[in-house]
Amino acid sequence: DVKVTQSSRYLVKRTGEKVFLECVQDMDHENMFWYRQDPGLGLRLIYFSYDVKMKEKGDIPEGYSVSREKKERFSLILESASTNQTSMYLCASKDRGGSPLHFGNGTRLTVT
Amino acid sequence: GESVGLHLPTLSVQEGDNSIINCAYSNSASDYFIWYKQESGKGPQFIIDIRSNMDKRQGQRVTVLLNKTVKHLSLQIAATQPGDSAVYFCAENGVWDGNKLVFGAGTILRVKS
Numbered sequence: 001d002v003k004v005t006q007s008s009r010y011l012v013k014r015t016g017e018k019v020f021l022e023c024v025q026d027m028d029h030e031n032m033f034w035y036r037q038d039p040g041l042g043l044r045l046i047y048f049s050y051d052v053k054m055k056e057k058g059d060i061p062e063g064y065s066v067s068r069e070k071k072e073r074f075s076l077i078l079e080s081a082s083t084n085q086t087s088m089y090l091c092a093s094k095d096r097g098g099s100p101l102h103f104g105n106g107t108r109l110t111v112t
Numbered sequence: 113g114e115s116v117g118l119h120l121p122t123l124s125v126q127e128g129d130n131s132i133i134n135c136a137y138s139n140s141a142s143d144y145f146i147w148y149k150q151e152s153g154k155g156p157q158f159i160i161d162i163r164s165n166m167d168k169r170q171g172q173r174v175t176v177l178l179n180k181t182v183k184h185l186s187l188q189i190a191a192t193q194p195g196d197s198a199v200y201f202c203a204e205n206g207v208w209d210g211n212k213l214v215f216g217a218g219t220i221l222r223v224k225s
Contacts, residue, residue: 004155043156043201043215058212090155098144098163098205101213103155 003027004104006091012110019078021107023091031094032074033101034058034066036087043090049074081111120199122220131189131223135202135216140183142204146213147176147187150199159187159200189221197223 007022025032033048035058045058047066055066063085067075074093078085088108092101125131137145143164148156162169162176162185169176175188185202199220203213 042217045212048212092155098161100146100158100161101156101203102158103148105153105155 004091004093004102006089006104006107008107009105010108010110012112013078013081014112015082017078017081017111019081019109019111021076021078021089021091021109023074023076023104024072025074025091025093025102026072027093027095027102028071029093029095029102030071031096032068033092033094034064034074034076035090035092036060037090037106038087046076081109083111085109086111120218120220122222124222124224125192127192127194127223127225129192131187131192131196131221133187133189133200133219133221135185135187135219137183137185137202137204137216138214139204140180142214144205145176145178145185146203146205147174147185148201148203149196150201150218152198156201192221192223194223194225197221 004025013019031050034046035043037043044060046064049055049068065077088106090106091104094101146161147159149159150156160171160174160176162178167178173190177186199218201218202216205213
């Protein structure tokens with residue numbers, strides 16, 4: 001089974017802090033994704049990566065950046081956390097083409 | 113914990129009954145469809161998928177039906193159990209944007225014992 005592991009289940013950070021969310025997958029998938037999930041808004045794509053060192057903006061990239069230095073690891077960075085970034089963050093990976101996304105269990109981030 | 117299901121449609125079924133969850137997808141060019149289940153406090157879990165060259169696919173206790181004419185997808189769960197209670201999402205993927213999935217808003221399934 002594919003395993004996508006997010007390093008933290010819960011995080012509490014202060015406004016203005018730099019925040020790193022880490023994600024690792026063990027299935028050698030080329031593609032990795034970061035979503036946020038908010039009540040009433042569903043899953044929204046922040047950034048994705050289709051190869052090492054490659055990244056593409058999703059639907060809501062503002063206030064975020066990403067890093068993919070190794071194939072198995074995809075990091076989401078909040079350069080200066082704000083309260084409107086309080087959310088559930090979900091990492092996912094997939095193989096090429098028409099194949100399912102495999103999600104981690106999420107990181108619930110609270111910015112105070 | 114905070115619910116992801118705020119304002120989502122809810123389907124309530126009796127334990128042992130069959131459930132049907134529906135989804136209308138947006139793009140007629142979509143050629144791959146997936147159903148996910150999300151339990152409280154967990155990430156979405158893959159249930160079953162179907163490609164556009166099929167109109168039905170069966171898994172263990174689940175069946176997905178695809179009607180391309182009306183752009184409609186449904187998930188049927190046989191003999192629904194309390195453990196099936198969750199939010200269910202459909203997702204579509206098209207050749208125009210091969211690596212990105214477009215997600216539906218979701219449906220809450222509540223199973224009454």
